[in-house]
Amino acid sequence: MKVKQEIQELFPTPLWVVDLPPADAVAFNAKLKAEIEAIIAPRPKVPSGSNWQTPQDLHTRPAFADFTLLVEKVARSVAQYLQVEKFPLMITGCWANINPPGSYHPTHNHPNNYLSGVYYVAVPATGSHLLFQDPRPGLILPPTAKLGRLTANASVAQTQPGRMVIFPSWLRHHVPSNEGTTERISIAFNLMFANFAETLSAPSWKPTAGNS
Numbered sequence: 001m002k003v004k005q006e007i008q009e010l011f012p013t014p015l016w017v018v019d020l021p022p023a024d025a026v027a028f029n030a031k032l033k034a035e036i037e038a039i040i041a042p043r044p045k046v047p048s049g050s051n052w053q054t055p056q057d058l059h060t061r062p063a064f065a066d067f068t069l070l071v072e073k074v075a076r077s078v079a080q081y082l083q084v085e086k087f088p089l090m091i092t093g094c095w096a097n098i099n100p101p102g103s104y105h106p107t108h109n110h111p112n113n114y115l116s117g118v119y120y121v122a123v124p125a126t127g128s129h130l131l132f133q134d135p136r137p138g139l140i141l142p143p144t145a146k147l148g149r150l151t152a153n154a155s156v157a158q159t160q161p162g163r164m165v166i167f168p169s170w171l172r173h174h175v176p177s178n179e180g181t182t183e184r185i186s187i188a189f190n191l192m193f194a195n196f197a198e199t200l201s202a203p204s205w206k207p208t209a210g211n212s
Contacts, residue, residue, distance in 0.1 A: 013135065014081075015157065016117075016166040018074050025162025028066070029121045033185060035063045036096045036121070049177075051103040055207045058187065059094040067187065068094070070164075071117070075191050078115065078166055087193045089114065094189040095207065096121075101182070105175035107133060113190040117166035121187060123159050124180020130157040130165060133172040159184075166191075 020028065039054045046052065059068045071091060079085040092113060097105070101124075110116040118130065134153040144151045157165050167173070169190060178184050 013168065013171060015132075016074070016078055016081075016164075017157070018164040018166070019160075020162035020164075022162065029161055032064070032067060032121050032187065035061075036098065036185060036187075039096070040098065049102050049104065051100065051105075052098040053207050054096040056093040056095040058096065059091040059189065064094070067119070071119075071189055071191075074117075074164060074166065075115070084193075087195070089191045090194045090197050092190045092192045092197045094187065096185065096187050099175070099178045099184040099186075101178050101180060104177040107172050107174040109172045110169040110190050113169040113192045115166055115191040116169040117164055117189050117191070119164040119187045119189075120159050120161055121185040122183060123161050124178060124182045124184055126180050128159050128178060128180060128184050129176065130159055131155070131174055131176060132157065132167070133174075135171060159186075 019025075036054060040052050043052060058064045059071070068091065071094070075089045075091075076085065079087070079089055099105075132155045134155075139153060141151065141153055149155075159165075175184075
């Protein structure tokens with residue numbers, strides 16, 4: 001008996017990856033790195049495996065104006081793709097992370113926001129990526145010959161200097177241990193609809209040395 005079969009993929013989870021031209025990224029990242037270093041200097045001592053984080057207000061500082069414009073430009077494009085451009089998005093928090101070798105970020109998401117993102121200022125030559133967890137509850141994964149898009153419970157986003165990754169804020173993710181020999185420097189940010197953001201989306205955590 002012949003049958004007709006088709007495959008439909010339901011409820012996709014979008015991920016936006018934006019890359020600056022390499023020549024532009026070099027100068028842009030050098031400026032960002034210098035400004036980040038100035039904020040955390042002198043660096044307090046942190047336990048092994050921990051990292052440094054700046055305050056969450058980088059988007060309000062003149063030194064980061066060009067970066068803020070870049071985030072806003074990309075956010076408008078994402079909003080158009082999602083057909084929500086009539087609801088303006090605003091940055092609700094923006095902070096830098098400096099991860100020395102051996103440090104990591106545990107699994108988390110970004111509550112009370114619509115979109116979140118990270119931009120990579122400096123990335124070790126090896127051992128650095130962003131790992132997203134499968135959000136489906138009760139997932140059953142029998143052994144398969146090869147893990148792939150339909151058979152894995154996690155997905156890796158590759159990192160490189162000058163790359164921005166934007167994702168839904170509810171999507172749980174973590175940053176594995178920096179296995180390289182140099183620091184990983186990134187700038188994270190959240191985006192929320194402006195008419196919600198004033199009351200719901202301000203970061204509730206405080207910047208402290210030693211966060212991981």
